[in-house]
Amino acid sequence: MNCSAYAQKNQAVMAVLTGMPATQTMADSVKKGFRGLSVVNEKVIWISGQRGLVGRSINGGKSFVWRRVSTFEKMDFRTLHAFDKKRAMIATAGTPAAILTTHDGGKTWLHITNGMNKMGPVNVVREDPKQTGLLYAGTEREVYFSADNGNNWVQIAVNENLGGDYGDGPVDQGDYDLCIAVDPSNPNKVYLGNVEFFVSTNGNNFTPVRIAGGTGAFESVSHVDYHAIVFSPSNPSVIYIGNDGGVTRSTDGGQSWNSLNHTLTTLQFYRIASSKNDRNILAGGFQDNGCALGLNGNSSWKSTATGDGQEHFFSGSNPNLFFGSAQQGALYAFQIENGNVNQTSMTFPQGEQFPWTTPFFEDATTNTTIYAASNRLFKSTNLGQDWEPTTAQGVSQNTVTDVTQSKVNPQLFYLVAGEDEIFVSTDGGLNWDNKSSANPQPSRALQRIVPDPVDANTVYLVRSGYGSPQIYKSTNQGTSWSDIQSDLPDLPANDFFVDPSNPSFYFIANDAGVYYSSNSGANWMRLGSNLPVVPVFDFDYANYQSERLLRIGTHGRGAWEVNLDAVSSxxxxxxxxxxxxxxxxxxxxxxxxxxxxxxxxxxxxxxxxxxxxxxxxxxxxxxxxxxxxxxxxxxxxxxxxxxxxxxxxxxxxxxxEGVPVQFGVAQNYPNPFNPVTVIKFTIPSESAVKVSVFNPLGQKVDEILNANLAAGEHEAIWNAASFTSGVYFYSVEVSDNTGNLIFSSMKKMILVK
Structure with a gap:
């Protein structure tokens, strides 16, 4: 399935909505999760990844040698810094945090953290390229310096706020934002990224880099939450920083900074939604980039709210009304008037704990009714002006990840939470049946639960994680589940879609893109030859009569669409x-x-x-x-x-199974037997076969098979329950289509009772 420009609407394409060019993918990218990359030169490349994996290539990436670091097989390596083809350093993500070094090309690794006070999240060290042995390492709220290749460390910038400040005191996100780099032309100039961006000009003390007159993180030189700092190899005055807002560049050694995002598509969709009336209008929620409305065929986007944008949907009652949300239950109604967007916030009872991505959706039949969920379901019959819970108490004890409603039976609701909890309501959310005991094991994070669009009893369970199936199907409303993973790659899954016009066509969004099945999950193929290998977080189905579109929001490469009728051409x-x-x-x-x-x-x-x-x-x-x-x-x-x-x-x-090239009769099994035995035989062509049983006197006592059989291996079963113990003989006779005997064989068997 290839892809074309956005304007070609009648081909089986995965067309980009945000002008993203096609990319080539790495052959192993769907098998291994990569987090760190270090290119030493045109020949030597190192990669670090998930579950203790480190790869090294010495032929420019044509092939890699993969190794798992001993005792770190269950850890992810956050970043990596390689010095040459033998020496490299890696840092773990999470706990136990560690810095490891190798001097033999990754065969063995040494743990080096001597002198570090604590080991929270750590970023890989960066060296001063001018002075061999000088290293810097950033950990949570702390920076360390080593003068001997990491054997010993000394803390610098003690008691300094190395996280950030939004105006109400120091904040730190070292488990998420952390990067460090040394200016290649000045070993005392060190950059550090956390919530804010910092610089040291003496190799010891750091100050935040903000716009002129800025007093907090909101005035940082770029978007908050910094993840990467890279110097141009040919010109150290050119510096790139990567953060939750994209890429920013300085061409004068950090004196001024300019965004490069007008030429890049880097926004990370949590959710995407399409207008019910106009194919050129979309809305979306973005990771740390708020909510936005896409207008005019996606040529422009208008910001509608801040924070981490989440669920969105357009109202069926008013083409100019749509709904959106930000993290942890910040819900909004947006009204489009004369090209402007007016925002109204919604309120809920005090004490409700809403999940990061709060379930938020319109009723399947009544377009003035909408729902949202904390650990219980809330319902509004007046487009969000007033809310009432459907139950007095919470349904789940864990963080709710999804609540859905069947379009076939609007009284049927599903709720999933954590790794284990599955609930079903058949009365509009008033009462809930706990179906958690049927949850497939081992447990994995439950991402979505998706009702079938044509069968009220069928529902699909979407799971994250590795090492066990990520997609299951139930035909009895969650009472039992069957695995439909088949030949899907072992990758976390994020969403699922069934084509309502072709219900045997399944689509799954996972961390490598989109896969589809035309036979109800028996086999899967990747969709979109020009869709980058990128996590896809959300599906949206848009039916505009003349075209039925499946749209996706990717986590970092924009929004894409495919014409569903073309997929099933x-x-x-x-x-x-x-x-x-x-x-x-x-x-x-x-x-x-x-x-x-x-x-x-x-x-x-x-x-x-x-x-x-x-x-x-x-x-x-x-x-x-x-x-x-x-x-x-x-x-x-x-x-x-x-x-x-x-x-x-x-x-x-x-x-x-293939066809045998000659006749054959095997010894019955078991032998001796009581009272049932199996007689196997092979024939190379379609023939008439008769299998008979004789006693020691040569008298025929039973005929257990007489039929025309196709070429191949067959078996006949003899149940001797009514026969006495003793020696018997079985014969296999094969005749051609004229009745002439062309093969026969007889063997002995023993019945022991």
Whole structure:
């Protein structure tokens, strides 16, 4: 599936809404989570990642050697700084925090924190490139200096506020914001990023860098929450800083700073929503960049609220009314008037503890009724002017992550919280049944619970984490669950969507993009050849009659859309394979072939590596056959439909068992037996087979099989419950289609009671 410009609306594309160019992806990026990158030169590259993983390439990234650091297999490495192909340092994320160093290319690592007072979150050290052995390290609220390659550390800037100040005292987010760098031309000039951006000109004391006259974090030279500081290798006067607002650059050694965000798409969507009436109007909530309204075909965005923007939706009662939220239950109604946006805040009873991303949505049938949730469900029947809880007490004991309502049965609600809690209400949220005991194990963070758009009893559970399935399906309102992970990559999942017009088409948003299935989760394929490998946090479905759009909000690469009717431009009703002496016969039937060029037939002998063995031109909806005369062995086959624009999609994999090249009869098993035994045999072509049982006198005492069978391996089962103990003989006789005997075999078996 390739992608095109935003204006091409009738192709199976994942079109970018924010002008994001296509990117190439790293081959292992869907298998490993990367957090640190250090490029020593054009040949030597180091990468650190999740679960103790460190990779090193000495051939410019063509291949990597991956190792997990001993005793840190369950830790993530926050950042990495490499000095050459043998020496590097890494810092852990979370606790226990540590700085580790290697001198042998990553084979062994040494823990170096001698002299550090405490080990909260730590950022990787940065060296003074002019003086070998001089290192700086930033930890939570503290900075350390080492003159001997990290063997010993001394704290500097003691008792200084190295976090930030919004006006009501020092704040620190060292577990989230932390970066440090040394000016390559001046070892005493050190930059530190936390909530605010700091500089030291003497290698010892730090001051915040703010706009002229600024007194707090809101006057920082760029957006608060700093994560990266990078000097240009060719000119140390050019400095880049990365933060929650994007990228800022200085070309004069830090004297002045300019935003580069007008050329970048870096906003991180938490949620995205589309106008119900105008395809050119969107709204979204962004990580630490508030809420915004997108107008005029996405050519401009208007800020509507601050904070961490969260859930959004447009009202079905008024095309100029939409709703949005910020973190922990800050809910708003927005009215569009003459191009301006007026904001109204909503209030709730004191003491309610709302989650970071508060569930907030419109009723499935009554567009003047809206809902929000703390650890219980609130309902407003007048568009948020007044709110009442549906229950007197909280439903969940943990942080609620999602509450949803079935569009098929509007009285049916679902609520999930934490890693274990699942609740179902069948009376509009008045009473809740606890279905947590059915939660699949091991537990994982529950991200979403998504009702099926056509079946009231079906619901889908979306989970985060690694090492166990991230997507489950229930057909009985959460009483039991089945895994539909299939061949999805093992990555945290964030959202799920079922196409209401093609309910066997599933879409899942995870930390590598979007995957889809055309067969109810039996197989999955990545959607969008030009969609970057990026976490996708949210789906939004927009039906404008002439086009049905699935839109996504990515966490750092903008908003994208795909035409759902184009995704399903080729639909296969069935795909089968049968083996005979003449080869493997493939049959498939299509129900839709809009824009189809033809089918590539692919074969694999290990289910992983496929080769194209034929191309069958499209002939419109109908039946297709292909005989793979070269193969009578066990194999796997799949179809790749190629569209007229060169894009393609894969369909189900079918497996064949192969055909034996000769007749064979195995010894019955078990033997001796009481009273049931199995007789296995193979035939190389379709034949008439008779399996009989004889006593020692040669008398036929039973006939257990008499049938025409296809080529392959078969079995006959004899239940001797009515026979006495003793020796028996079984015979397998095979005849051709004219009745002539072409094979026979007899073996002994013993019945012991």
């Amino acid at each position: 080729v639909q296969i009703e069935s795909f089968t394979a049968s083996v005979s002496p003449e080869g493997t016969l493939l049959r498939w039937n299509t129900t839709k072939e809009s824009g189809n060029k033809g089918f590539h037939v692919e074969r694999s002998y290990d289910r992983n590596n496929f080769e194209t063995i034929a191309f069958i031109s499209a002939k419109g909806n109908g039946s297709y056959t292909f005989n793979d005369a070269a193969n009578r062995n066990k194999a796997w086959y799949r179809l790749k439909a190629e569209e007229s624009d060169g894009s393609f999609r894969y369909f189900n994999i079918v497996e064949t």
